[in-house]
Amino acid sequence: MSELGDLLDEIVSGVDGTLLFSPSGSLFERFTAERDPIVVSTENAVGAERYVALPLEFDDIRERIRFGVEGALDGGFVEEGDQLACAVALFADDIDTVTRVRAGDFERSGVYDLFVNSRAEPEVIRNVLEVAIELGKKGQKGKRVGALFVVGDAGKVMNKSRPLSYNPFEKSHVHVGDPIVDVMLKEFSRLDGAFVISDSGKIVSAYRYLEPAAEGVDIPKGLGARHMAAGAVTKDTNAVAVVLSESDGLVRAFSGGEIILELDPEEY
Numbered sequence: 001m002s003e004l005g006d007l008l009d010e011i012v013s014g015v016d017g018t019l020l021f022s023p024s025g026s027l028f029e030r031f032t033a034e035r036d037p038i039v040v041s042t043e044n045a046v047g048a049e050r051y052v053a054l055p056l057e058f059d060d061i062r063e064r065i066r067f068g069v070e071g072a073l074d075g076g077f078v079e080e081g082d083q084l085a086c087a088v089a090l091f092a093d094d095i096d097t098v099t100r101v102r103a104g105d106f107e108r109s110g111v112y113d114l115f116v117n118s119r120a121e122p123e124v125i126r127n128v129l130e131v132a133i134e135l136g137k138k139g140q141k142g143k144r145v146g147a148l149f150v151v152g153d154a155g156k157v158m159n160k161s162r163p164l165s166y167n168p169f170e171k172s173h174v175h176v177g178d179p180i181v182d183v184m185l186k187e188f189s190r191l192d193g194a195f196v197i198s199d200s201g202k203i204v205s206a207y208r209y210l211e212p213a214a215e216g217v218d219i220p221k222g223l224g225a226r227h228m229a230a231g232a233v234t235k236d237t238n239a240v241a242v243v244l245s246e247s248d249g250l251v252r253a254f255s256g257g258e259i260i261l262e263l264d265p266e267e268y
């Protein structure tokens with residue numbers, strides 16, 4: 001037992017900071033006295049002063065930790081090269097894992113930029129991802145569906161696209177995240193084309209056929225026109241795109257012409 005204790009001591013000895021991922025209130029209290037931990041979670045339920053907002057509970061723990069560390073760097077809570085202890089819940093609901101990382105050692109993931117440095121508000125991107133994940137889980141009336149959401153830089157996206165049908169959102173002022181909109185988005189996703197969403201989350205249009213310049217867009221073989229259009233529009237404009245694939249059921253996010261994130265809705 002003491003060997004194990006020694007090993008754990010080594011892992012956390014001399015760290016410059018502690019990141020607690022979604023800690024319970026009591027765990028957080030235990031830490032605040034001496035360690036001044038940084039909390040990383042989807043909601044700041046414990047009211048931490050040093051807090052990094054997770055846009056979603058990444059199922060991939062590496063992705064989650066990476067996002068937390070990038071957020072802590074960006075927030076000025078830690079510095080490049082700092083040794084950090086990260087405490088996360090890997091299998092249980094409570095924290096069951098401690099790992100040590102060096103801030104800045106990762107390649108930048110792109111996921112952080114996708115949420116934090118996009119034109120659209122992080123909350124808007126998160127809401128769109130949630131709709132896509134939910135749609136992927138349930139399908140539409142039991143049938144698998146695909147969908148394409150283009151988020152941000154809507155004026156330019158509209159200029160690079162044309163309508164396939166009347167726009168049901170023409171005179172409406174609805175935003176992603178409104179409960180009614182989730183229902184509408186799911187309903188309209190049965191039909192062709194893309195949804196265009198503004199930086200602030202307003203649904204600008206459904207049924208848009210995207211015609212962006214596609215030179216230099218390189219997406220994996222096997223993905224079709226929907227994914228190509230998503231990649232291309234994010235290269236040709238400052239939008240990001242979220243695609244639910246009808247054929248493989250995965251949700252992918254694109255930025256700058258590249259796939260930044262790939263999620264299996266079944267895991268959320």
Ligand SMILES: Nc1ncnc2c1ncn2[C@@H]1O[C@H](COP(=O)(O)OP(=O)(O)OP(=O)(O)O)[C@@H](O)[C@H]1O
Pocket residue numbers: 146147148191192193194208209210211222223224225226227228229244245246247248
């Ligand atoms: N340029 C485009 N703009 C908007 N929507 C498009 C565009 N190209 C294709 N789509 C939409 O994507 C749908 C599926 O096309 P396709 O099968 O070629 O794409 P895919 O990348 O294989 O996607 P999936 O994995 O969902 O099949 C089309 O029916 C159409 O609704």
Ligand SMILES: [Mn+2]
Pocket residue numbers: 224225247
């Ligand atoms: Mn296809």
